Amino acid sequence: MSLTDLTRQAGEWLRGAGAMHDVVISSRTRLARNLAGMPFLSRCTSAQQHEVEQRLRREVLDAALTREMFYVDVAAAGPLDRQLLVERHLISRQHGAAEHPRGVAVSSSETVSIMINEEDHLRLQVLRSGFELDEAFAEINRIDDRLEERLSFAFHSRYGYLTACPTNVGTGLRVSVMLHLPALKLTNTIEKVVHAAQDMHMAIRGLYGEGTEAMGDFFQLSNQTTLGKSEGQILSEFRDQIVPAIVDYERKAREGLVRQQLLAADDRIFRSLALLRSAMLISSEETMYLLSLVRLGINLGRIRDVELKTVNELFLLTQPAHLQKIHNREMDAAERAACRAAYIRQRLAP
Amino acid sequence: MKGKCEKCDRPATVHMTEIIGGEKIEKHLCEQCAMTAGITIKANVPISQMLEDFVLATSNAPEEAPLSCDYCGITFSEFRSKGLLGCPNDYDALERQLLPLLRRAQEGADHHVGKVPSRAGDDQARQTNILRLRAQLRDAVAAENYELAARLRDHIKEVEP
Numbered sequence: 001m002s003l004t005d006l007t008r009q010a011g012e013w014l015r016g017a018g019a020m021h022d023v024v025i026s027s028r029t030r031l032a033r034n035l036a037g038m039p040f041l042s043r044c045t046s047a048q049q050h051e052v053e054q055r056l057r058r059e060v061l062d063a064a065l066t067r068e069m070f071y072v073d074v075a076a077a078g079p080l081d082r083q084l085l086v087e088r089h090l091i092s093r094q095h096g097a098a099e100h101p102r103g104v105a106v107s108s109s110e111t112v113s114i115m116i117n118e119e120d121h122l123r124l125q126v127l128r129s130g131f132e133l134d135e136a137f138a139e140i141n142r143i144d145d146r147l148e149e150r151l152s153f154a155f156h157s158r159y160g161y162l163t164a165c166p167t168n169v170g171t172g173l174r175v176s177v178m179l180h181l182p183a184l185k186l187t188n189t190i191e192k193v194v195h196a197a198q199d200m201h202m203a204i205r206g207l208y209g210e211g212t213e214a215m216g217d218f219f220q221l222s223n224q225t226t227l228g229k230s231e232g233q234i235l236s237e238f239r240d241q242i243v244p245a246i247v248d249y250e251r252k253a254r255e256g257l258v259r260q261q262l263l264a265a266d267d268r269i270f271r272s273l274a275l276l277r278s279a280m281l282i283s284s285e286e287t288m289y290l291l292s293l294v295r296l297g298i299n300l301g302r303i304r305d306v307e308l309k310t311v312n313e314l315f316l317l318t319q320p321a322h323l324q325k326i327h328n329r330e331m332d333a334a335e336r337a338a339c340r341a342a343y344i345r346q347r348l349a350p
Numbered sequence: 351m352k353g354k355c356e357k358c359d360r361p362a363t364v365h366m367t368e369i370i371g372g373e374k375i376e377k378h379l380c381e382q383c384a385m386t387a388g389i390t391i392k393a394n395v396p397i398s399q400m401l402e403d404f405v406l407a408t409s410n411a412p413e414e415a416p417l418s419c420d421y422c423g424i425t426f427s428e429f430r431s432k433g434l435l436g437c438p439n440d441y442d443a444l445e446r447q448l449l450p451l452l453r454r455a456q457e458g459a460d461h462h463v464g465k466v467p468s469r470a471g472d473d474q475a476r477q478t479n480i481l482r483l484r485a486q487l488r489d490a491v492a493a494e495n496y497e498l499a500a501r502l503r504d505h506i507k508e509v510e511p
Contacts, residue, residue: 034438037480037510043422043436045488119434141465148467154438154477159452160462162438166452169441171464201457227452228459 003072003081007325010316011088011110011127016308018130022299023247025178025218025312026127028089029136031144032163032172033122036152040164041117046100049117053101056116059150060105065143068108075101080330083321089127091115112143119164120172122147131243133175133235141231160227170227173234177243182217182296183253186265193246200242201225217292221246258300269297273306276344281337287318287344305350314347355380419443421478421485439481480510 013026034040038052057071074082074095082096090113091104102117115123124147126140154162160170168174184190197204205220221242223234257265272293276282295311297303316322318340324331327339355362360380367376418425422436426447429435441448453460483506490499 036438036477037484037506039422039437039481039484040435042432042434043424045491047491048484048488144465145468148469152469152477153467155467156438156441156462156474158461159441160464161467162441164434166435166441166448167455169452170456170459170462173464225456225459227456227462230464 002070003077003084004325006084006088006110007317007322010309010313013111013127013129014309014312014316015129016312018128018132020243020247021130021308023180023250024131024243025180026129027131027133027136028125028127028176028178029133029140030126030174030176031122031124031140032120032161032168032174033124033144033147034120034154034162034164035122036154038121038154041100041119041121042164050101052121053103053117056122056151057103057105059147060114060116063146063150065105065114065146066107066109066112069105069112070108071103071105073103075099075103080321080324084325087319087321088316090125092118092123094118112139114143120168131177131247133177133238137173137175137231137235167224168226170225171229171231171234173226173231174222175234175238176220176222177238179219179221179243179246179250180217180292180295181219181246181250182292183257184250185217186257186268187253189249189253193249196245197221197242200237202237202242218288254296254300265296265300266302269293269300269302273297273303273348277348277350278345279341281334282341282344283333283337284319284340287340288315291315306348310347314344318344353378355383357383417444417447421481437481439478476509480506483509 018024018027035052035056038044039048041049041052044052061069061071072081072085074085074091077085082091085091085104086093086096088110090106090110092115095102095104095115095118098117100117102115104116105114106112111127113125113127115125124140124143126136126143128136156162161172163169163172181190181193184193194204201224203222203224205222221238223237226234272290276287276290276294279286291311291314294303294306295308298306298308298311317326320336323336323339323343326343331339353362354360356378358380360382362378363381364379364384365377367374416425416427419436419440420443421439424436424440424444426444429440429444429448435441435444449460483502487499487502487506490496490502
């Protein structure tokens with residue numbers, strides 16, 4: 001398995017399955033861990049950064065955490081490969097852009113990724129398609145247990161797992177759910193959801209986490225606090241309260257659209273599909289925006305000749321680094337716009 | 351009553367008269383400088399922010415030595431500017447100043463109630479000892495004292511889990 005192989009498929013977590021997959025694209029759990037007795041990354045000497053990378057690379061790969069894992073030395077990878085990993089949510093943008101020794105171990109299904117020397121020494125991540133938080137947590141907890149048999153993590157009797165930034169201390173657990181909320185957006189009721197989430201101390205952000213704008217009606221909802229609540233409590237807030245409520249709002253808004261504004265909704269949906277099927281030049285942003293409406297059309301049962309999985313794949317494979325990897329060469333924005341349009345036309349051909 | 355702020359060029363909006371030792375002193379300040387001087391407080395600031403500022407202002411009082419970590423050397427103000435701590439010991443070393451911030455970020459919580467690693471018996475004293483040895487090693491390398499560095503490296507290998 002290599003990085004180039006990744007461009008031939010969308011990750012397992014984008015297969016458009018799992019509970020509530022009409023609204024919940026994916027569920028993610030992340031744990032932040034640091035080695036006991038070692039400074040946090042920002043204060044490591046370069047020799048120590050190197051030592052941490054070497055040691056964790058060895059331990060993570062030797063621990064046989066999943067059936068097949070491959071390792072990418074991110075520091076040695078080219079800019080296109082780094083961008084590819086970011087686009088696939090396997091590393092963070094910060095990890096891609098940094099300079100120091102670092103890497104990522106990825107399971108061949110791409111459901112598990114383990115970043116070494118990100119903000120913390122270890123950032124474990126498990127992704128699942130649909131609303132499958134409990135399964136994602138069970139998996140990450142198993143991996144964490146397995147690593148703890150080999151490594152000693154910085155832990156404090158009062159503050160729990162110690163992290164470089166105090167916003168992660170305690171459980172080190174960040175839970176994120178990626179939501180597709182086109183009907184709430186179309187009916188201008190998204191603000192209510194954003195406020196409800198904030199009232200519950202949840203963060204609501206764009207597709208690529210912190211500091212990114214919501215694109216094409218996709219929102220990432222995650223917990224803000226990691227201390228003073230058990231892992232189970234953090235999960236249950238998502239499972240029992242906020243996510244079912246948002247899913248319910250979105251579904252009701254979709255029903256309302258069909259009942260009251262079907263012609264207007266159909267107009268947007270089928271115009272979007274027609275544009276995607278006939279554009280000669282198209283940007284990433286416009287693609288996201290149009291695909292979002294096509295995805296809504298499929299979920300409403302209006303579009304029947306396109307599969308949800310195809311749309312999910314297109315979200316991923318039409319991004320800049322993916323297009324360039326597929327064509328195996330660097331391209332400027334204009335070239336990419338033409339390639340993207342051609343690729344979409346081919347994948348969505350009736 | 352118009353005029354410019356005594357400390358900057360903005361218009362003065364806060365005017366006060368103090369009598370110190372029988373002498374009348376008039377002060378004319380803009381809102382910004384009045385806030386900085388602690389004479390007024392900004393409206394619509396959440397109470398938690400005010401409390402934090404108050405705690406920080408008192409804990410930053412000049413008579414107190416600034417907190418720093420013996421092992422990684424980070425000071426509280428360095429942490430404030432970057433948002434990242436330097437080593438696990440900082441949670442104890444900077445605790446007094448860190449705690450109000452931590453509580454604010456964590457909805458008031460300051461105790462972990464979640465998972466405990468199976469090797470939690472691997473106690474903090476031991477972890478801190480390794481941090482201390484690593485700090486000594488770093489300093490030995492910087493001072494080009496390679497003999498000491500080699501001894502420390504071996505010692506770390508022995509005690510490390």
